[in-house]
Amino acid sequence: MRSTLVSNNKFSKLNITPKLLLGAGPSNPNPEVLEAMTQPVVGHLDPTFLGIMDDVHEMLKFAFQTSNPMTLPLSGTGTAGMESCILNVVEPGDTVLGIENGYFGHRMIEVAKRSRANIIPLAFEWGKPVELEVIEEALKNNPSINVVLAVHAETSTGVLNPIKDIADLAHKYDSLIVADTVTSLGGVDLQIDNWNIDLSYSVTQKCLGCPPGLAPVTANQASIEKIERRSVPPNTWYYDLLLLQKTYWGATQRTYHHTAPITMIYGLREGLRLLVEEGIEERIQKHTDNCNTLRKGLEIMGLEMLVPEGNNVSSLTTVKIPEKINDQQLRSSLLTNHNIEISAGLGTLSGQVWRIGLMGENSKRENVFRFLEALEIELKAQGMNVSAKEAINQLG
Amino acid sequence: MRSTLVSNNKFSKLNITPKLLLGAGPSNPNPEVLEAMTQPVVGHLDPTFLGIMDDVHEMLKFAFQTSNPMTLPLSGTGTAGMESCILNVVEPGDTVLGIENGYFGHRMIEVAKRSRANIIPLAFEWGKPVELEVIEEALKNNPSINVVLAVHAETSTGVLNPIKDIADLAHKYDSLIVADTVTSLGGVDLQIDNWNIDLSYSVTQKCLGCPPGLAPVTANQASIEKIERRSVPPNTWYYDLLLLQKTYWGATQRTYHHTAPITMIYGLREGLRLLVEEGIEERIQKHTDNCNTLRKGLEIMGLEMLVPEGNNVSSLTTVKIPEKINDQQLRSSLLTNHNIEISAGLGTLSGQVWRIGLMGENSKRENVFRFLEALEIELKAQGMNVSAKEAINQLG
Incomplete structure (x- = not known):
């Protein structure tokens, strides 16, 4: 006697909301x-x-x-x-x-x-x-x-x-x-x-x-x-x-x-x-440029990098979570309200940093700006006064 | 100094001819x-x-x-x-x-x-x-x-x-x-x-x-x-x-x-x-029915099964390669002329049998007939007189 276990109308086709994956990977495929x-x-x-x-x-x-x-x-x-x-x-x-x-x-x-x-x-x-x-x-x-x-x-x-x-x-x-x-x-x-x-x-x-x-x-x-x-x-x-x-x-x-x-x-x-097609030199340069834009933008907004320039990975930026900001709540709000994923810290850095990836297809200046704007909103929602606009203006 | 190794216009986008995969797998995905x-x-x-x-x-x-x-x-x-x-x-x-x-x-x-x-x-x-x-x-x-x-x-x-x-x-x-x-x-x-x-x-x-x-x-x-x-x-x-x-x-x-x-x-x-959605009983029955159709069709055409009914796998049929038929040439012709893949024998059965899968999405009566018709053409091309039409008529 075989089991049915599932009813045949419980599962519908997938219909997934697109998200901007700025975490540690997966990144958005091309x-x-x-x-x-x-x-x-x-x-x-x-x-x-x-x-x-x-x-x-x-x-x-x-x-x-x-x-x-x-x-x-x-x-x-x-x-x-x-x-x-x-x-x-x-x-x-x-x-x-x-x-x-x-x-x-x-x-x-x-x-x-x-x-x-x-x-x-x-x-x-x-x-x-x-x-x-x-x-x-x-x-x-x-x-x-x-x-x-x-x-x-x-x-x-x-x-x-x-x-x-x-x-x-x-x-x-x-x-x-x-x-x-x-x-x-x-x-x-x-x-x-x-x-x-x-x-x-x-x-x-x-x-x-x-x-x-x-x-x-x-x-x-x-x-x-x-x-x-x-x-x-x-x-x-x-x-x-x-x-x-x-x-x-x-x-x-x-x-x-x-x-x-x-x-x-x-x-x-x-x-x-x-x-x-893009060329490997060009790809590397793009990752460096967009990473630097992100780092500068975050710094202008008053956030602090975990890793000093020169020792940092251009495809993945770690930024310290500002004091009094709730890590889980902020990442969850970014995902829910803005469809942007960033990653938590791992292991001993859990709760200490966010990991922001700008990888491959996602290494784009417009993604940096979209992220900074969303971050402003969610930091403000937790009582931290920051301005993404100012950062973006300075970045030109 | 980085190497270029490849020229950037050598590779074009994939444009793959659809094939009917009646081998041991992969089968055509739904x-x-x-x-x-x-x-x-x-x-x-x-x-x-x-x-x-x-x-x-x-x-x-x-x-x-x-x-x-x-x-x-x-x-x-x-x-x-x-x-x-x-x-x-x-x-x-x-x-x-x-x-x-x-x-x-x-x-x-x-x-x-x-x-x-x-x-x-x-x-x-x-x-x-x-x-x-x-x-x-x-x-x-x-x-x-x-x-x-x-x-x-x-x-x-x-x-x-x-x-x-x-x-x-x-x-x-x-x-x-x-x-x-x-x-x-x-x-x-x-x-x-x-x-x-x-x-x-x-x-x-x-x-x-x-x-x-x-x-x-x-x-x-x-x-x-x-x-x-x-x-x-x-x-x-x-x-x-x-x-x-x-x-x-x-x-x-x-x-x-x-x-x-x-x-x-x-x-x-x-x-x-x-x-x-289909139901597991229905899926099993479908595989059994289409397998039996394939086996009968092949037998009517004069080919011999490796495994007697009752001991056979309904999703994968092994048929003995007729004497004087060139294994490699026949499979290659099926692929090239008819876009149908079947599999060779493995190990000790290499050169002895073909493996014909009717799996999942591919377990369809129309696929059996399409295969038998193509097989007729390629067996005839190698001098073996068979009729898929007769088999299909008898199968009704």
Whole structure:
């Protein structure tokens, strides 16, 4: 006897109010991306799709600024990318230095714990840049370290870490580096090859202007060789990078590994196509300019940045919540009254900061102004006297 | 110095020819599903999205015919579901019986090998049903077995395994069962609670009429208790079922675990809504009827089924490739000349059979006829004299 469980007239079609997503991601996808996702689904071994995979591979290399043959979008979200990179390159017996100055550095350590390696966490204050000399000290004092985990643009704090310098230190002490480039890829200067980053993972729903669902990863020869030398296979079959590359993404004769998320790949292709069309220098400049406009505007309104200029991530701005302002109420009012989403602080910064993203499609001057105007209204509603108009006038 | 790597006018917008996907999946998504996926993206903690998660949870329980509170769509494709179920419930020291009578039973064993448990593979001929007495013998002879892996509808062979009987045997010998319901969920009779299936995983791109990208899973109390008793956490943080349930899918106050693939979830909600609207009995009957029409039509045309009626999967039909017919050429011609995709055999059945899916949206009498007509043309082109018209006339 089967159960009905649900009545068949309870659920109606979705009819969702559009919102301006100025949080830590997802960001609003580009309309062309959503349109591309309505293209007819074809099989994962259809010649048409294989050609699309080639396009995605080539353009992802461009986005990452790499010539790594192993550059592909994993079928999962950003944390899948993190898990795959770490669980492939780290094996039992390894010693891993996990650099943490925010939530995602911490998460890398948590994920690495599943690898049965020896993990050395190195924590800095959240919201502050890492200290290179302390990192070097740790590497010097622990010569068994062979993998370093670090975040480029820390999504929880808005701090941009000197990932090239960290990579140089890692290599100086014979270690590989895994870099989280979730909030930088496609919006913030990132040069995988020039900076000698061994493995990196990112997402589609931030600066690439796509919905969430894929994790672009790239791995260089040194990291592949380490994976090839493993004495036991990685914890994961689904995200086994060598297997995936050998059978499907990197194969001349592609065969079945798993059914690729066809529609998401269409979207990613379009997001990458728009990046190529715009140009990477232009995209980076746009993110910097709009971020600076936002920061100045907020400062004119009397708010204080968490991260000083120069150390900040241009795609994600963290601003301190003014005294006496109710965090939850303000974010909720922005969402309800203005259809604008911003993000709460994470972990130790919860209740301390707001995180405001201007990513990909959303990195626009008009979005900065729309946000400042809405913020004025909601800060005033809580008794704080601010003027967005004045800020906007000064910004010109 | 950044690299350009690609020229910015090389890639044009996608313009993909629609195809009728009668392979092993992906199947053509329902147009309403693709439409739902163009709904505005909102945040993964937006109240609107939390409501959508509730809908998906409730309707997934209906599809699985279960009241399991842990019923959710994992952010990955079907193999992610397989990996998650196995790596969560199996721990080092366990003894696992892996029942294999096809490619996916074999894959379950491969995935389980990553768990550091003791794996006992039990192989039957691909394309033949499993033998329950042999399974019982294995369970009796190996009292340490505490997890059984089995496939319900074997996508590689079209054999429907007696999953309820296998579950009963597993429980008789104090074992849990993990069932692959990839090709059955939403199209073939499947009753998780009535049949006492402990864990199961499936996909969206077959009988649920969505694109690939999510893996619905369900786990009952017995399996959750086994996971809770683990002495070491699962290999995977991203697919750690208890963590995911506790923080996000099953939480009263949902918090961040990973960014859900919003757009895919919209699509799944619509696919499930259409299932609820149609009714599960009706959906199952439709799959049975259209499968029988296809089988009869092929037999009238002189082709031979791999699997006898009664043991066959109604959503996926395997037909033997006639002698002297070139497999690759025929499938390629169907795709190129008729825009119809069917699938090759997998593994030991490669070159022996074709796999023809009539799944979800594609389970339609008119699709059977369109396929038979195209098949006639391409078989004739290879010198085999067949008549689809005669078959269609007889089918009435």
